[in-house]
Amino acid sequence: MVIVYRSDTGYTREYAYLLGKAEKLRVYSLEEAKNQLEPGEEILYLGPLMGGSIVGWKEARKRFAPAGVCGVGMSAPAPQVAENLAQRNETGELPLFYLQGGWAPDRVGWLKRHMVQMVTRSIRRQLEEKGESRTPEEQVQLEFLIRGGSFVSLENLRPIRDWLAGRGAAAD
Ligand SMILES: Cc1cc2nc3c(=O)[nH]c(=O)nc-3n(C[C@H](O)[C@H](O)[C@H](O)COP(=O)(O)O)c2cc1C
Structure with a gap:
């Protein structure tokens, strides 16, 4: 299995590279994959969300041949996000993950x-109307929405890494 991704602003x-390094999997952009991989190769696909x-x-x-798929968006992870993603992208029974990436207003x-x-x-x-009564978390969220920022972390990859480990164990 290899990792294939698309990315517009880098998150x-x-x-893809954090996961590739941690799991010792090769990483290709979708363009590279089209040139370098055989059709039908088993992949884990990561792509940014646009309008769901x-x-x-x-x-x-x-x-x-995707074994799993992962959407990367700017919203905080929630059960509803995964459900909407599955419907919208017709992922059927495939393992589907969601990762919070970031928002880069100056790169779009x-x-x-x-x-x-x-x-x-x-x-x-x-959030703006709350003024001084914003909690520290709400303040962070407001600044993120206005100026952008990144939530990318190795920790967020835990569910995907557990899934990969489970697959590895099943194959042994
Ligand atoms: C036009 C547009 C639509 C977007 N739609 C969504 C969305 O539906 N859900 C979401 O969580 N994030 C959405 N985002 C945020 C991006 O998915 C987010 O910034 C992501 O981290 C971008 O990944 P990238 O840096 O790999 O391109 C959208 C961004 C743009 C520019």
Whole structure:
């Protein structure tokens, strides 16, 4: 199994390489994979979320044999996120993961920045209106929504690493 990813602002790429290093798996961007891997190769696919869709997933699943798939977005992980992802991306029975990546408003074009700002506006407003009564967590969230930031960490990869370990054990 190898890791294949797509990434626009770098967070999914960071996760792909963190995981590759930790699990000693080779890592390819989707473009590299198309040139260097045989069709039908077993992959774990990681892609960024855009409007709930895992970018590159359709292409990756058509060409390769995914054993699992992971969406990387800016929202905090919650059970509802995984359910929506499964439906939206038609992942069926495949193991599906969600990782919180980051938000880089200065690394995306005007239109995309605007789209995200529209979706996050009401939560931003709510947080702004709280003023001094914001909790430290809410303050962090507000700054993240306005200025961006990263939640990428090796720790977040634990569920994927456990799943990989389980697969390895089953194959022994
Ligand atoms: C146009 C657009 C739509 C997005 N839609 C979602 C979304 O539906 N859910 C989410 O959690 N994050 C969403 N995001 C945030 C990205 O998924 C997030 O920044 C991710 O970490 C980007 O990964 P990358 O750096 O590998 O490109 C969106 C970002 C953009 C620019």
